[in-house]
Amino acid sequence: MRKLLIVCGQTATGKSSLAISLAKKFGGEIVSADSRQIYKGLDIGTGKELPANSKPQKEGYYNIDGARVWGYDIADSKKGFSVAQYIKIARTIIENILARGKLPIIVGGTGLYIKAVIDGIATAEVRPNLKLRKSLSEKSPEELFEILARVDAVKGASLNASDRKNPRRLVRGIEVALNKSKIKCQATELEADTLFIGLSAPKSVLENRIDVRVDRRMHSGIEKEIKSLLSRGVTWGSQAMDSLGYRQWEMYFKKHDKASYENAIKRWKAEEHGYAKRQMTWFKKDNRIKWFDITTRDYERSVEKCVSIWYSNGNVS
Numbered sequence: 014m015r016k017l018l019i020v021c022g023q024t025a026t027g028k029s030s031l032a033i034s035l036a037k038k039f040g041g042e043i044v045s046a047d048s049r050q051i052y053k054g055l056d057i058g059t060g061k062e063l064p065a066n067s068k069p070q071k072e073g074y075y076n077i078d079g080a081r082v083w084g085y086d087i088a089d090s091k092k093g094f095s096v097a098q099y100i101k102i103a104r105t106i107i108e109n110i111l112a113r114g115k116l117p118i119i120v121g122g123t124g125l126y127i128k129a130v131i132d133g134i135a136t137a138e139v140r141p142n143l144k145l146r147k148s149l150s151e152k153s154p155e156e157l158f159e160i161l162a163r164v165d166a167v168k169g170a171s172l173n174a175s176d177r178k179n180p181r182r183l184v185r186g187i188e189v190a191l192n193k194s195k196i197k198c199q200a201t202e203l204e205a206d207t208l209f210i211g212l213s214a215p216k217s218v219l220e221n222r223i224d225v226r227v228d229r230r231m232h233s234g235i236e237k238e239i240k241s242l243l244s245r246g247v248t249w250g251s252q253a254m255d256s257l258g259y260r261q262w263e264m265y266f267k268k269h270d271k272a273s274y275e276n277a278i279k280r281w282k283a284e285e286h287g288y289a290k291r292q293m294t295w296f297k298k299d300n301r302i303k304w305f306d307i308t309t310r311d312y313e314r315s316v317e318k319c320v321s322i323w324y325s326n327g328n329v330s
Contacts, residue, residue, distance in 0.1 A: 015111055016324060017205040021046075021127055021296060022212035023289045025222040026307050029062065031212065031316065032120040036080040038317060039324055041126065042110045044103055045084030046121030046130065049256040051099065052090040054242050056236045058258030060226070063086055073106075083110075089244055096129050097137040104203065105132045111205075116324070126161035133201045139192045139212040149184050157183035165190035175291055181255070207325045210316055211302040218308055222283045229276065230258065239266065257284055279297045 018041065020032045028119055032043050045051070049059040055065060063085075067075060074081045083106045087095040096311070103119075110117040119127060129137060137238070149157060158177050161167035168186050176182050247254060249263045261280040265273040296302060303319060305312045 015106065016116055016204040017207045018116060018133075018320065018324075019207060019209045020118060020120045021122065021209065022304075023214065023219060023292045023296075024285060025289070026121050026212035026214055026221060027073070027210055028120050028122065029060070029311060031119050031210075032079050033080045033082075034313065035317065035320060036116075036118055038319065039116050039151065040114075041116035042074070042117045043083065044106050044110070044117055044119045045118050046103070047084075047125050048099075048126060049253075050085050050121075051088045051094060052253040052256070053086040053088065053255060054090050054238070054245070054247070055253055055259065057230050057233045057238045059256065060230070069146065088253070090163070090242060091248075091251055093141065095137070095141065096125060096134060097131040097140075098273045099126055100129050100133070100137055107203070114247055118233060122292050124292065124299075128299075131203050131207060135272050136189045139189050141190070142188050145182055145188060145191070149187065152180075154178045154183060155299040157187065159188065161186045162264070165188075173294070175287070200235075203232075206270070206323075207301070208320065209299065209302040210319070211296055211304045212307055214305055214307050219289055220286050223289065224227070224282050225276065227258075227282050227285065255288065257281070257288060288300040 018035065018039075020028050020035070021030060032041075035041060038044055047059065049055055050061055062077065063075060064077065067077075069075050069106060072085045075085055076082075084103065087102055088098075097142045103126070106112075107117045107119075111186075119130060121127065125134075128134065137198060149160075152160075154177065157180060158169065158172070161172075161183055164187060172182075172186075213219075235258065239259060242254070242259075243266070249260075254260060254263075256276070258281060261284065265277045267273075305316055309315070
């Protein structure tokens with residue numbers, strides 16, 4: 014039976030390091046499910062943790078701590094990237110890993126990407142409507158929500174408070190609602206025996222880990238990385254620069270004063286905290302996930318035991 018392991022959960026819980034350990038233990042290869050790590054040049058702010066001076070192999074993967082990691086740098090940071098594109102690329106990688114007798118391990122905190130690859134999303138085939146997007150670009154989140162509620166009341170009612178303030182998500186909702194007649198088929202699930210491992214931590218612990226990580230990325234040169242991106246033609250309006258760890262710096266790069274610098278760091282940390290909360294809201298809806306608290310003693314050993322049982326016979330209680 015084809016096996017597929019998923020390591021998901023909140024940001025800053027150590028998903029990548031755990032996945033690398035599991036990959037080496039069970040002969041696996043990692044497929045990133047992170048909507049920010051897909052972009053070329055977004056390394057420090059997205060936490061790719063690439064070895065110094067590392068370059069991708071010609072096949073497209075990176076060697077990180079003895080494990081193959083796929084899914085980094087698959088999108089041009091100057092261009093947009095859709096869920097449909099991710100599904101196609103990720104599933105091709107997964108089939109390649111399976112064909113070589115290895116265990117694919119999907120790792121990340123972007124719940125939509127994980128769901129898209131595992132369960133499929135029928136609306137992914139609705140292509141971006143640039144003309145529509147341009148006509149909506151000047152509207153406020155409140156106006157966009159009103160439009161969405163008119164064209165798809167069910168979708169509008171399903172949005173949480175955060176989604177109602179997210180222009181990109183609202184525009185996409187309108188786009189899909191206006192093109193439902195073009196959705197010709199149901200979502201296609203990936204055929205495999207899957208095990209979902211979810212990582213979490215108490216709120217105070219997680220927020221402290223996030224703050225420490227942001228500080229570390231500051232010292233690693235996030236400012237220099239953003240300068241490099243801008244010099245290569247990436248703009249603040251690019252989809253890539255809307256990522257956490259990047260969009261918070263726009264005002265600083267325009268003003269270059271101490272107040273905007275400190276505010277960028279403060280906003281970055283606060284928005285990462287909010288993101289972690291939204292991640293848990295998303296993942297809690299999936300009953301397939303077996304949760305592990307990273308503050309529990311020897312939790313890694315418990316995860317390894319769980320994976321070992323599943324990998325051997327598929328029965329996990």
